[in-house]
Amino acid sequence: MFPTNLVKSYIDVLAQHLLSIVNSSFSTGVFPDICKQAVIRPLLKKAGLDKEVMKNYRPVSNCSFLYKFLEKAALSRLHLYLKSNSLYGKFQSAYRKGHSTETALLRMQNDAMFALNGQRDLILVLLDLTAIMRYF
Incomplete structure (x- = not known):
């Protein structure tokens, strides 16, 4: 996985490749394996809770740029479909x-x-x- 700021710095070079990955994923119905990975970190539910008590934490998944990109592309297509067919x-x-x-x-x-x-x-x-x- 590449840092998001690195991908954004080279977006003009990577855009066509990202588009190809998105279109391939949508046409085959296969979500890339690399997108199924995330870094999971514990986050305190509320400020002031006891940091020593594990139930005071919730897991937060930091997903890759490609995952987020695919997610936004899918949301955009779904929204367009729902809106154009008056399904909301x-x-x-x-x-x-x-x-x-x-x-x-x-x-x-x-x-x-x-x-x-x-x-x-x-x-x-x-x-x-x-x-x-x-x-x-």
Whole structure:
């Protein structure tokens, strides 16, 4: 595996080869073995947790540039297919530009307010998202 900054420095030389690898992977349905490797490092779930307790860590996989490149290419093709065939759910927020957890929460709040104002039953399931909130 090559460092990402090295690959980016020579992208003009490597672009055609990367495109060939992506197209070959998509046409054969085979994911290159080199992309199936990752460096896994433990990351503390939250600042302030005891560093001596193993359950306070979660594994983080650092994948190769080629893996990330293939992943983005697949996502781009999938998004184009879903969008051009109107297959996204009407209220889907995940994996869409201009949509986020914030838009999903606003939608949920709006639906809850309409249900309560209309005196309809309402069931709300809450998830603890504190582990991912440190990224924002």
